[in-house]
Amino acid sequence: MVRRDTINELGIRAGFMLVVYLTFALQLPNYHTATGIAALLDGAVLIGTVSVGVGISMLAGEFDLSVGSLAALTGIIVVQAVGLGVFPAMLVGVAFAAVIGALQGLAIGILGVNSLVFTIGSLIGLRGLAMVISGENSVTIPIDHLDEIDFFTDRYFGIFSPLSLGMVAVFVLFGLFLRFTRWGREIYAIGGGRNEAKAAGVPLLRPMVIAFTCSGALAGLGGSVLSLRLGSATPLGFDTLLLSAATTCLIGGIALDGGRGNVIGIAIGLFTLRFFITGVASLGAPYYVQNLAAGALLILVIAGQIGFRALHRRRAFHRA
Amino acid sequence: MKSPNRSGQAKARLLGLAAAAMLLVPLAAAPACASNGLFVVFMPPGTDNYLAQWQKGARAKAKDLGYDIKIIESSRDQAEQDSQVQQEIASGEKVDGYIWWPYVNAAGTGSLRTLSKTGVPVVFTNQYPIAGTEKFWTAYAGVNDFLNAETAAKALVKACGESKTVKCDKGLIITFPAGYSAGSDRMKAFKKAATGLTVIQEHDAGFMAQEGYKTAAQIIPAHKSEISWVYTESDSLAEGVIQALKENGLHPGVDVLVVGGTCHGDTTNLLQGELIGSGIQAAYLEGWSSVQTAYKAVKNGKVIDGETYLPANTDKPPSDDGPVHRFNFIPNPWVGNTQADLDAFRLWGYGFKELCNY
Structure with a gap:
């Protein structure tokens, strides 16, 4: 059963996310329309997908710094293999990334x-x-074949594209995996306390391998789908991906020392960050202001988190 | 009266800074001003001095024409820029023209294609559009990277012929980052025009002096006995390379001839004769002319095939009247390496210091 304080904390984070959204929705035309929401969802796919993987490695008490490079490498492999067909190429890319992970x-x-x-x-x-592999250059899908990837921009239920639906599926599947499977709970166990986990008979190697496999596969998936949608991949791409994913996880309440947090939190962190960055950028703010704002947002959330937990401990102490 | 573009920018900064100060309060709407329309620019961040000057030129011209301008800066990541394109189009904002500056040219083709589907004129800037994308953009405005490198190569060949201390033969090419198409375009054009010179190594570096230094410091020791020239694609990169050459016991201008071909703010190397001269690639004028091209495309409603070079007037900028071509290049004149050369230089009413202050 999910603890009440976890629900409270998620509720506060979700409330904050809504405040951010409403702040920009009041300023930006069509930020709250179906097309605007669809664009927000599409813009969240890469970071959202990769954040789940990074979050899982953080839950295991580890940190996978290689996700940006792996996404770039997988993107190149997938674009080069697209002659096999879009889905087989993606499968090759994700399998490769999972093996690396x-x-x-x-x-x-x-x-x-x-x-x-x-x-x-x-x-x-x-x-x-x-x-x-790329010969130090961007690799591209031939321009004459770009029509073949137009289905990525199809719309379902007004706001979803195949990519955003895929992202939702990733959140749901990995959320269920972490919450309801033994392997998922083992990841929490080794992140929460390695010695205690070992004493309780939890193997250390298996959850470690699973956590990094998830991280690698999801970095590969993110890199694949974005490269395919762009019709190209570059070896220097996705270099800011790790920071964005880590920021998302931290805003979403994933603890750096492991064992605490969940996929719902990551989703909240993702949209808080995306609403914020997209809103600031859409108003034409210089890039440094976007960075400044994102940094301030992270500090604000972490400060709030510390305050909330201190308050919670204090109440618990008084109750005791 | 506060100008529309300034008020829009101020509003955006205010929002970001207010957020940074944790003040998520409702924002004041910008004062409404009459405007002829809106241009939206997608470009890498203005934290680079060149791009900051480009933005100043673009803003100045938009204000002059009575247009609002919104500059959407991305991180140096094509995926982020693509997301911004999707978001901007989804906003439903009425836009009169897009100006497109991808970070990685080839990787931006998908986003460029998305912009083209809006039916709004798209002006490509700074990087020469890649072959096959012609149907996705309306006009190109900016530097001609091929001409820039060709000018540098010819100046180097001439300097080699005139030098009493250097017998030019083998040399190095240090370039912009891998995948940055302007860098590969320049390298190709330089090699084609640098007749009689042998390239022993090409290496990508970046844009800044420290990146040029880092790369040069790694490769020069292995070649210092045989190199007689270095081409660096910009004077900024050359600054770092010159430092590395000196640390390896070589005297730029005496033992080795160095050419960047794109001026920058620090003229020390130029005036000390460590650079053989420089090309005036004015970021301000490139931004200025990109907006003028977008304006002409909107006003005329048609584009003439072929290319044109905006006139290299010394005293006044080109007129806003007249046709827009598919390729609209800014002038890229050469300037020597003496103080008198720099003082005498004028282009569109600006001096060397005003145009090369990035």
């Missing part, structure tokens, strides 16, 4: 290396591999 998890688990240290290496190495 699994190998990372295996190495970190067996060697006992800090994931930050290990994934700094893969962050650099995978980017280099992307440069080699």
Whole structure:
């Protein structure tokens, strides 16, 4: 059963997200129309998909720094393989990214290396591999074949595209996986306290491998679908993806030290950030203001989180 | 009266800063002013000095023409720029013209195609459009990267012929980042025009002096005994390369001839003879002419095939009347490396310091 304080915390975060949305919706024409909401959803697909993976690695008490490089590399592989067909190419890309993620998890688990240290290496190495495979250039779907990927912009129920529906599916599936499967609960267990988890008989290696496999596969999925929609991929692409995904997770309440948070929180963090960044950018604010605002938003949320938890502890102490 | 574009920008800054100060309060609406229309620009961030000057020129021209201008800056990430395009189109805002500056040209084709589907004129700027995308844009306005590099190559060949200390043969090319099409366009044009010179290594670096230094410091030690020239695509990159050359015991201008071909704000290397000269690629004028081209495209409703070079008048900018072509290039004149050369330079009523202050 979900604890009441978790529900309260999610409620406060969701309320804050709505405040952000309404603030911009009052200023921007059509921000609240079907086309505006559809564009907001489409704009959230990449960061949303990758954030779930990054969030899972954070829940395991680890951090996968390589997601941006892996997304770029997978994007290049998928665009180069698009001759196989859009979906087979995506399948190849995601499978490749999942294997890379699994190998990372295996190495970190067996060697006992800090994931930050290990994934700094893969962050650099995978980017280099992307440069080699692409010949240091962007790879593109031939212009005459761009019509074949137009289905990505089809609309369902007025606001959903195949990409945003896919993102919703990712949130639902991984939310259920974490909440209701043994493997999902093992990820929480090793993130919440590794020694305690070990003492309770939870294996350390399996959840580690699963967490990094999820992170890798979702980075690959995000990189694949965005590259296909753009009709191109570049070896230097997605270099800000990690920061955006990490910010999303932190705003959504995923604890850096692991074991705390959930996919609903990530979704709230995602839309809080997207409403904010998109709103500021749509008003024509310079890029530095967007960065400043995003940083301030993160600090505001974390400060609020600390305050909320302190208040909660104080009340609990008085009750006791 | 507060100008419309300034008030729009101020409003956006206010919103961002207010958010930064945690003040999520309702925002005051901008004062309504009469406007002839709106141009929307998609471009990489103005944190780079060149892009900041481009924005100043674009804003000045929009104000002059009575248009509002909204500049949407992306991170250096094509996916983010694509998202901004989707969002802007979804906003339903009435736009008279789009100005498109992708970070990665080839990767921006999908977004460019999306913009073209709106039916609103799309002016491509700064990077030469890639072949096959012609149906997605209305006109190009800005620098001719091929001409820029060709001018630099010819100046280098001439300087080699005149040098009493350097016998030009082998050299290096240090370029803008991988995937940045202006960089590869310049490299191709330079190699084609640099007759009699042998390229022993090409290496991508970035845009800034420190990136040029970092790259040059890695590759020069292996080649310092054989290089006689270096081409860097911009004077900013050249600044870092010159530093690396000196640290390796070489004297730019004496042992090695260095050419960037795109001026920048620090003229130290130029006036000390460490650069053989410079090309005036004025960011301000590129922004200015991009907006003028968008205006002409809207006003005339048609575009003439072929290319044109805006006149290199010394005292006044080109007229807002007249046709718009598919390719509308800004002038890219060469200037020597003495103080007298810089002082004598004038283009569209601006001096060297005003145009090369980025």
